[in-house]
Amino acid sequence: MTMSVIMNEDKSETGIKLTEQQQRARRARSIAIAVSLGVLVILFYIVTLVKGPGVLNRPL
Amino acid sequence: MSVTLTRAEPSIAGAGDYIALMKPRVMSLVVFTAFVGLMIAPGHLHPVIGLTALICIAVGAGAAGALNMWYDADIDERMTRTAARPIPSGRVAPGEALAFGLTLAVFAVVVLGLLVNVAAAALLALTIAFYVLVYTMWLKRSTPQNIVIGGAAGALPPVIGWAAATGGLAIEPIVLFLIIFFWTPPHFWALSLYRTEDYARAGIPMLPVVAGEAETRRQILLYSLVLAPLGVAPWFLGYTGPLYAVVAIAAGAVIVALALRVRGERSGHAASKQMFAFSILYLFLLFATLLVDWVAGGLFGRFAA
Numbered sequence: 001m002t003m004s005v006i007m008n009e010d011k012s013e014t015g016i017k018l019t020e021q022q023q024r025a026r027r028a029r030s031i032a033i034a035v036s037l038g039v040l041v042i043l044f045y046i047v048t049l050v051k052g053p054g055v056l057n058r059p060l
Numbered sequence: 061m062s063v064t065l066t067r068a069e070p071s072i073a074g075a076g077d078y079i080a081l082m083k084p085r086v087m088s089l090v091v092f093t094a095f096v097g098l099m100i101a102p103g104h105l106h107p108v109i110g111l112t113a114l115i116c117i118a119v120g121a122g123a124a125g126a127l128n129m130w131y132d133a134d135i136d137e138r139m140t141r142t143a144a145r146p147i148p149s150g151r152v153a154p155g156e157a158l159a160f161g162l163t164l165a166v167f168a169v170v171v172l173g174l175l176v177n178v179a180a181a182a183l184l185a186l187t188i189a190f191y192v193l194v195y196t197m198w199l200k201r202s203t204p205q206n207i208v209i210g211g212a213a214g215a216l217p218p219v220i221g222w223a224a225a226t227g228g229l230a231i232e233p234i235v236l237f238l239i240i241f242f243w244t245p246p247h248f249w250a251l252s253l254y255r256t257e258d259y260a261r262a263g264i265p266m267l268p269v270v271a272g273e274a275e276t277r278r279q280i281l282l283y284s285l286v287l288a289p290l291g292v293a294p295w296f297l298g299y300t301g302p303l304y305a306v307v308a309i310a311a312g313a314v315i316v317a318l319a320l321r322v323r324g325e326r327s328g329h330a331a332s333k334q335m336f337a338f339s340i341l342y343l344f345l346l347f348a349t350l351l352v353d354w355v356a357g358g359l360f361g362r363f364a365a
Contacts, residue, residue, distance in 0.1 A: 022070045032075035040171070043112060047175045049110045 071156065077146040081157055082122025082164075088344070090121040090217045093240065096347045097221030097233050100354045105225045113176045113224035117217060120168035124191040124213070126161030130154055130313040131196050135262040141255060172224070187200055187216040204267040211244030212237075212295065216346075235293050236347075242287045243343055246280045247320060252328035252338040253277070253322070277323045284319035288312030291346055300353045307349040311342050341349045 018026065094117045098110055109168050129136065129147055137148030146152035173181030195210030203209075215237045222233035252259055252266040253276055259266040268276040291312045295305035318338055321331040 016070060018070055020074055025072045025074045026070070029071075029078070032078065033130050038178045040167075043171075044175070045106055045114070047112060 063098060066300045071153065072150045073146065075157065078126075079150045079211035080146050081126040081152065081160060083118045083125030083128075084122075086125060086214075087118055088093065089123045089340075090214070091118045093236070093346070094217035094224075096351050097218030097236060099104050099221075099243075100232070100350060101222045102301040103226060104181070105230050109176055110225070113172060113180060113221065114177070116168045116172035116181075117184060117220055117224075120172070120188055122186045123161045123164035123168055127188075127192045129186065129194070130157040130198045132200070133157075135264060137199075138262040139255075139258040141258055148150050156313070167173055168304055172328045176255060177225050177227045179229075180220050181222050181268050183216060183220045187213050187220065190216075201264060206265070207248045208245050211241050211248075214244060215240035232294070232299055235290075235297065235299075236350075239290055239293070239346065240343065242283055242290055243339065246283045246287065246315070247336065247343075249276050249280050249283075250322065250332045250339060254330040258333035277325065281316075281319040281323045284316050288316050294350065301356065303356070304346075304353045308347055311345050315342050324336070 062075045091114055095114055097104065098113060129145055132142075132148040136142035136145050142148065147154055147157055156174055157328075165185075169181050169185045169188070172184055192212070192215035195213055197207065199206040199210050218236040218240070219233040220231065222236075223229060249267055252268050253273060256266070256268040256273070267279060289312070292305060294300045294307045295302070295308060315335075315338065318331065318335045322335050325331040
């Protein structure tokens with residue numbers, strides 16, 4: 001039994017061209033991820049200040 | 061044998077679609093009840109740690125919502141109420157929703173465990189797992205008791221809030237858990253009475269679909285008769301002041317009166333719609349009054365003293 005893989009020829013030759021709507025959506029998602037990660041970093045920073053050196057010494 | 065590989069179309073999902081995956085309206089009730097559980101707990105919790113706990117609980121609830129939408133996409137597209145959700149409308153691919161939900165769930169639980177405490181993190185993990193594995197994947201499509209048992213997931217947030225503040229459990233948050241637990245069936249069955257066709261088309265065995273409208277109306281009344289006195293229990297057990305008692309007794313009387321109207325309704329669904337709308341207000345009123353009572357100093361302070 002032989003197995004052949006047929007790729008979508010048009011797209012593999014020219015690559016995927018994002019439409020304007022897709023580009024806008026990708027940009028919005030990227031900004032949302034960046035903001036979320038920023039908030040997480042700030043949260044860890046502030047909690048470290050609040051808890052001091054014993055930040056990982058947490059109660060059950 | 062040949063395999064044709066086609067690339068997935070690039071996503072057009074915006075940030076708003078991912079927020080919709082997190083069921084923001086459900087999340088707001090979760091955060092509110094968790095906030096009340098956190099506030100009324102004895103002892104002092106630094107505001108930053110409290111806010112961290114609430115963010116983690118909100119994200120955890122959002123994760124559960126996204127995983128629910130991922131698993132239920134096939135039935136969501138058959139129901140008019142849910143057909144416009146991000147997956148059935150084609151804006152978010154199911155795999156994206158799954159990855160989003162799992163990522164949020166892991167982050168919420170780990171961050172809650174690292175920055176607040178392990179007990180709250182364990183309860184949050186249990187809540188997410190119960191909602192996704194027990195309610196969504198098992199009960200929802202198999203039994204009319206789906207929302208009764210599954211309601212435990214929605215009832216846990218005040219317990220998580222309490223655990224975040226104290227690192228443990230007590231009778232008080234369990235009473236709050238029971239109030240939400242017994243509130244859930246009349247709330248959802250009132251909705252299902254006027255969405256019966258939707259649920260039947262999607263193949264979900266909601267009580268009106270399986271047992272009929274008359275039995276559903278009877279069950280709404282029975283659960284309301286349990287809920288109304290349970291709502292007063294925090295005062296009866298001595299945890300709250302008289303303000304809470306007045307609000308809980310009055311709101312409980314209204315919910316029983318509405319349940320009686322639903323029971324007696326022969327045509328149309330006006331009473332069911334009223335019941336559904338008031339049930340949301342009922343839960344908000346009870347928890348808001350708990351908070352007001354606590355702020356006024358009459359609440360659990362006497363336990364902490």
